[in-house]
């Protein structure tokens with residue numbers, strides 16, 4: 237077994253969160269190694285695919301407030317890497333006017349003075365053709381929102397990290413971690429040591445945490461990423477300025493339904509259900525539950541009459557979900573040179589640049605730029621005691 241040189245920091249997992257963390261560390265002159273189990277780029281985790289939603293429309297103020305800086309950081313990366321990563325399309329939010337869900341999003345936007353437009357039902361179809369607003373639903377558009385070009389963003393941030401002198405080793409699966417003043421990380425055929433470790437292993441987080449005496453209440457869900465054919469090509473197209481959308485409540489299912497304008501596959505619009513069935517991350521393709529697709533078919537038949545209600549393409553992705561759907565951004569409760577970023581619960585991509593900054597701050601022992609109390613590990617006390 238060879239022993240390779242020491243680093244200031246090792247980051248495990250080159251998804252969006254690990255890649256931005258490594259980039260921030262390299263910016264702060266830390267000698268940083270980014271380790272990834274699969275050969276890059278890959279489609280086995282949570283960060284692949286061409287698009288994600290970026291938005292300020294959130295239930296909680298703290299996410300809306302954090303997004304302010306995220307937009308700036310995305311623009312900064314666009315400039316540094318000379319690449320377009322964000323396309324402003326707006327996000328149409330629909331839900332029963334009197335429901336808590338809809339009202340909370342509306343209030344958060346208003347309170348935080350986020351530019352938005354409320355669409356009264358009688359004017360809805362003038363602004364949003366080809367969509368049937370449900371009886372009793374309210375509709376608003378978060379005009380700051382849009383589409384993030386996800387694969388391109390990952391390539392850009394990894395490229396900038398390499399330019400700063402960072403090292404990426406892909407195809408290297410971490411098989412053990414030994415905590416200490418120097419953390420030791422084992423991969424097949426090698427050992428790496430560093431003063432600090434950041435763990436951003438996505439759906440594999442609990443597997444990694446088992447090496448260091450910790451388990452978090454994380455559920456791994458397989459998401460069926462469905463693309464639906466436009467009956468008239470272009471009717472829900474990004475070029476026609478069709479927005480992304482979020483249906484916060486509807487009779488077809490308990491969870492949100494969301495969509496992005498057709499873009500990556502010409503003539504196909506991405507519409508998904510915000511939950512899926514549990515899986516082990518290595519067994520994703522054996523999970524074959526498609527009950528979410530039935531919910532989507534019924535919803536689209538009713539509300540998106542311009543789409544063929546049979547998915548033309550179904551891809552897979554994974555969510556790693558905490559019980560409250562808030563992230564985990566914290567130091568290990570005993571080994572404080574190990575930082576954990578996990579549980580992004582299907583909404584973490586847009587925060588990537590800021591998550592990177594915050595995990596870097598935690599790793600360097602700096603005071604984090606935001607109040608991280610919603611993201612602490614000790615909000616799950618029952619999970620801390622037995623495993624430590």
Ligand SMILES: Cc1cc2nc3c(=O)[nH]c(=O)nc-3n(C[C@H](O)[C@H](O)[C@H](O)COP(=O)(O)OP(=O)(O)OC[C@H]3O[C@@H](n4cnc5c(N)ncnc54)[C@H](O)[C@@H]3O)c2cc1C
Pocket residue numbers: 248249250251252253254271272273274280281282283284287288289290408409410411436437438439440441444459461508553554555577578580581582583584585586587
């Ligand atoms: C269908 C879908 C739609 C989504 N939509 C949105 C959206 O619209 N907007 C939004 O903001 N977010 C969205 N998200 C969420 C967002 O994509 C995720 O929160 C984010 O990608 C999580 O990134 P990550 O880096 O934590 O995980 P990952 O991308 O999975 O990265 C973790 C990495 O760690 C590696 N790893 C694990 N174990 C090891 C090991 N032993 N050794 C070495 N490497 C290892 C993995 O291979 C992987 O590459 C969506 C997610 C999905 C699945």
Ligand SMILES: O=C(O)[C@@H]1CCCCN1
Pocket residue numbers: 289290291482492493494510582583584
């Ligand atoms: O993070 C987002 O913006 C979307 C919203 C709907 C569910 C999936 N994630």
